[in-house]
Amino acid sequence: MGVQDCAAAEAAMELDELDRGVVHALQIHPRAPWTLVGEVLGVNPVTAARRWHRLEEAGLDDVEETSRVLAGVREVRSCAITAGPHNLVIDVRLRDLRDVHAFEAHLSRRLPRLTVADRSVVLRTVKHMGHLLDRDGRCTGVVPLRHPQGPRSAAVERATGQVLQGGPA
Template structure:
């Protein structure tokens, strides 16, 4: 169990700064927050040690990557056990136990369609106590959760933290085993040193730096700074499942992405064609937001919704009962490993 932690305004600003630039040097972070770099680093170490905040990494982008959202209805009394088993899988990037018409909701990320099919047909086929499984393949991403911000910095601070736009056209290149080793290390600690990345990939520090910079520039790896949800002021986590006429999809997706409560908006192929993740300040706000969406976006028909009652995993990071970081699962999504993975630790 992690230590109890109380955040002050500087802690929240620190997290906000790293949300903008997750691997920013401490000298820059300290300058923006009015701290010396050692103090900024010490504050961050305190937050990560408590599991209150962390920087993680998405699986590397590939040309054939596939993402799916899986709804699972379990036999009575087995939801938590099923969710815990699936949370050990690298491909199961996010795992939630939910209230509503699904017991477990999984965000699945695979490097290609073959691994996706193997997971849906073989891996899930070997999981006990499943009553019903329904999957939705992602076809478009309107906004993803790494862009969500605490909004505790002022405009001047945000400007200082925001990198200059790179004059570079992202290119999805074939990834080597060394690239994957760097990505897996970043998933466990997004601010891992170049020395640690070089050691993991068995390359020189200069080569590790070059490979990391290339993957970041090509957006083949994306970093993300997280704060345990109970500490954000937005403790309620819900999913909306909607249907939108095809001619209104893009307009609706972009409009939903602008709402401050919205964490992610995905266009999907399945029983619903739009899935939305939201963070809210209270449970009644779930209904209030749905009413607001129906009034302002009449093309969006929210046909179902679920509230997360126990998040077990978030972008590869295992969570305890409070939603604090409690360990990681190795991020290599290239092959199925099934149950029995050995994470660095497991949720309480």
């Protein structure tokens, strides 16, 4: 489900590479001093701070607050702030397709400035959190994550394989 906060939508602000860099840096280290943010991004610390304040004024802080509220809603399984046509993308798990209207009405009451911009219905999940699923949703296998720095050692591969097969770790 793509959602959009009206204040940020009205600002209609395009994020450039530096804006995304500032947001990303603060997601990783929210209390980083501007000197560090500027150093990492290769810009003057004052420039980094000004960009962040401009984003806040444009409504990014509203998106942050909206995401905190959504994160506390039981049906919301995932909530991500995005740089794209929608400010937030949420994954909602409902028991029945008929529950969508009631859920959106609930969101509208809690977050009156929120607009649902798009929705998609998942017909079947084939992989969840690395687990391969059959048509009934039961795990039939696992696709382990690879370390981003390269291949793992043979010992780790053997231990992982034994754990996946139910053997000693």
